[in-house]
Amino acid sequence: MKEEETQGQNETGQTRDDVTRRDSFVKLGLGSVAVACCGAAVFGYEFLSPNVLYEASPIANLGKPDRFPPDSVTSDPVAEVYIVHAAEGLYALSAICTHLGCITAWKPDLGIIACPCHGSKFNRLGTRIDGPAPRPLPRLKVWVSDEGDLLVDRSTISTPDQFVRT
Amino acid sequence: MAKALEGYWNDLRDTKVWRSVFRSGSGSSTLHRSLAVQQNVFLHLASVKMRRRSLAFSVTWYLGTLTFATFLILTVSGILLMLYYHPSVPQAYADMKDLQFVVSAGVFLRNLHRWSAHAMVFLVFAHMFKVFYRGAYRPPREFNWVIGVILLLVTLFLSYTGYLLPWDQLAFWAITVGSNIMSAVPIMGAKLRFLMLGGNTVNANALLRFYVLHCVILPLTAVLFIGIHFWRIRKDGGLYSSKSDAGQGETTEAAING
Amino acid sequence: MDELKPFRATVGSDSRKEPLRVAFVTRRTSPHIKADDDLYVMTWPEGIFRVLVACESLALVLVTLSLFWDAPLEGLADPIQTPNPAKAPWYFLGLQELLHYFPPMVAGVLIPTLVVMALIVIPYFNVNIQAEGLWVRDRSKRLRIFAAVLLALVVLLLAFQVYAVLVPTVLIGAVMLFAARLSSHPGRFHRWLFLRPLSFWIMTWFLVAASLLTAIGTFFRGPGWSWVWPWSE
Secondary structure, X not given: OOOXXXXXXXOOOOOOOOOOHHHHHHHHHHHHHHHHHHHXXXXXXXXXXXXXXXXXXXXXXXXXXXXXXXXXXXEEOOOOEEEEEOOXXXXXXXXXXXXXXXXXXXXXXXXXXXXXXXXXXXXXXXXXXXXXXXXXXXXXXXXXXXXXXXXXXXXXXXXXXXOEOO | OHHHHHHHHHHHXXXXXXXXXXXXXXXXXXXXXXXXXXXOOOHHHOOOEEEHHHHOHHHHOOHHHHHHHHHHHHHHHHHHHHOOOOOOOOHHHHHHHHHHHOOOOHHHHHHHHHHHHHHHHHHHHHHHHHHXXXXXXXXXXXXXXXXXXXXXHHHHHHHHHHHXXXXXXXXXXXXXXXXXXXXXXXXXXXXXXXXXXXOOOOOHHHHHHHHHHHHHHHHHHHHHHHHHHHHHHHHOOOOOOOOOOOOOOOOHHHHHOO | OOOOOOOOOOOOOOOOOOOOOOOOOOOOOOOOOOOOOOOEEEHHHHHHHHHHHHHHHHHHHHHHHHHHOOOOOOOEOOOOOOOOOOOOOXXXXXXXXXXXXXXXXXXXXXXXXXXXXXXXXHHHOOOOOOOOOOOOOOHHHHHHHHHHHXXXXXXXXXXXXXXXXXXXXXXXXXXXXXXXXXXXXXXXXXXHHHOOOHHHHHHHHHHHHHHHHHHHHHHOEOHHHOEOOHHHO
């Protein structure tokens, strides 16, 4: 601690500005406790966030692209996606309703995607037609793997201008 | 700087919000210090004043305190470990590997739990011998000694049930040996073993039973008896210390002659 | 009023001799008790701070241990393959060593039950509340009883070949004899030993025997529970 020049001294020979040994130890002690708490918080957070998940990978293999005929909407219930073959190419829509997370269904005779829970309806572009859903169905990133399979990453949203050209 | 901090700290303790929670306000007078213990839901099991004699290290070696401290460390580390442990066969073993290699700070927590467990068993024995050798079991403290023996058995049983949970060779066979000793009890030995294991061999049922015993039943029992143990210390007149214990300025002659 | 059991009332102030007392307030005395002259300190902060320091030291030791030494983890449990030797946790190894000498009923059930019962009963024996030294009175008579008991124990232990308990018995017996020895200028330790009561000797015998059994079970037993020297591996 830096030394102060003595001003008016009290009975114990200390000035009001003197830093006592007690003060230094208190500071050191509290500082260590603070550091320890921060460390414990960081380690606690790291411990509580698992590094390994017992869940399916977000990347799903949808098979060869020529499985999907032109101008079709194919539903993959396991991957929970719709593969739409539009004029520009293939794209994938998430089948999970944006309202409260129910799995929607493709109605081929009506040409819409309908959610059984609260009546939300979407068209094949994912735009909301009816119901309480706040947002359109998101488009998911698709690409063709080296083996020629169509892959979709259900954790990544893509923009409406991205297609897999066929 | 420290004085300014202390100033802020004391001001905080005088605010309305603080006082609505803690009620006793700041201050280092005897009154405030009494209130700090007496008004505190966790601390008011202790008395407001203690005999200075009983605080000297040589009297108790703080073994009872340390045993309780290990119990707290075990509870916290145990609860955290429970977040990554599935008590099923053979998932339990896979989880141990996970804790060792995949979970952040997993190996540290597991080690801490293991070494604290060994420490607690050792400390509880040491505490028992120390209490005996300084005569702190004598009337009016007889019943507290019996509570202590019960706590010793609960500690051993906690350690025994926890030993199985890693589901490795060490765990499996240690518990098999122990349960076979149990079946040597006359008349009800086999039945007791069957009940303890939930079957005739150490298998998935045994693991689940030991898990529930280790994480729920025995800790609750321990907390109950620890509470009674501390309560009895108060009711029996505080920690025992004989006149020959250090701290009162007596000569060592008096200390030898007891 | 129900009939009172006949009792003998004594007037005394020695709490070690008479732990349960009734205060008789006779005519010309006042019910004031003698003031407690113990020094009291505030639990907060003196008591609590000392407790925190003790706990913090323990935490330091345990955390350091945990950072540098890993707890063991062997292979997956295999009911078909028994490791040799199959050892219990260390606090039961004393018991497992005892199992080597006695049948399971004795070593596994009888002895632990007797030990636990003995522990529970200790404070209820109203014998020698003052903790008077064993050799202070009736020295020669007690020495004779002691010799008989020691001999009986040694014979019993030799018969079952329980050397692990025989050694502490002989050792403690020797120390007790040393304590009983009369000398004109006893050293401080000798005098302290002389004043130890019988309960001290029994507990110490138990402590040494249990520690030795546990140590043997931990370090000196190998495959088939055969004797091994730990440094010869």
